[in-house]
Amino acid sequence: MSLMKEILSFNGDFVKQGEYKEFVTDKYPEKHLAIVSCMDARMLDLLPRALGLKNGDAKLIKNAGALVTHPWGSVMRSILVAIYEMKVKEIMVIGHHDCGMQRLHGPDLLDQMRAHGIKDENISMLENAGIDLNTWLTGFAHVEDAIRHSVNIIRKHPLLPADIKVHGLVIHPTTGKLTTIVNGDEISS
Numbered sequence: 534m535s536l537m538k539e540i541l542s543f544n545g546d547f548v549k550q551g552e553y554k555e556f557v558t559d560k561y562p563e564k565h566l567a568i569v570s571c572m573d574a575r576m577l578d579l580l581p582r583a584l585g586l587k588n589g590d591a592k593l594i595k596n597a598g599a600l601v602t603h604p605w606g607s608v609m610r611s612i613l614v615a616i617y618e619m620k621v622k623e624i625m626v627i628g629h630h631d632c633g634m635q636r637l638h639g640p641d642l643l644d645q646m647r648a649h650g651i652k653d654e655n656i657s658m659l660e661n662a663g664i665d666l667n668t669w670l671t672g673f674a675h676v677e678d679a680i681r682h683s684v685n686i687i688r689k690h691p692l693l694p695a696d697i698k699v700h701g702l703v704i705h706p707t708t709g710k711l712t713t714i715v716n717g718d719e720i721s722s
């Protein structure tokens with residue numbers, strides 16, 4: 534059975550048997566919290582469980598590396614929507630040890646793309662158009678630095694209200710243990 538069929542079949546039963554009822558909540562996060570975290574599959578359930586969060590408690594924004602790379606990118610826009618439309622008061626950037634974005638190397642990724650049939654001419658066309666693919670496809674060396682950088686982009690954003698707390702943490706992808714990198718409770722804005 535294809536994955537698509539498998540999931541649709543499960544979903545049919547899930548809805549029919551009313552299994553969704555335990556998840557019913559509204560769109561405003563109960564803890565007034567938005568989290569930026571990594572898409573790593575190990576944290577699908579682990580992250581909310583390790584933080585004691587249940588359905589409806591928080592907004593969860595995910596990408597590769599838990600990165601806020603640009604003040605005008607979609608992650609920052611999601612954070613602003615969460616604040617202004619969903620009554621969010623605190624932001625947590627939660628990166629993790631052993632992240633795929635750690636030591637991600639642009640040239641290696643470009644080689645992988647070539648191996649999957651992406652033509653050199655496409656790559657050089659983009660580079661000629663001024664897109665720095667190597668930088669765009671390169672991750673970070675230290676997760677703590679990446680978290681501090683993302684926290685700073687959020688904190689210094691000109692559209693961020695002064696009363697919003699921004700925290701930075703690292704989660705262990707096996708044990709779920711959190712380590713604080715930036716404690717927004719201790720920073721006066």
Ligand SMILES: [Zn+2]
Pocket residue numbers: 571572573597598599629631632633634
């Ligand atoms: Zn990751």
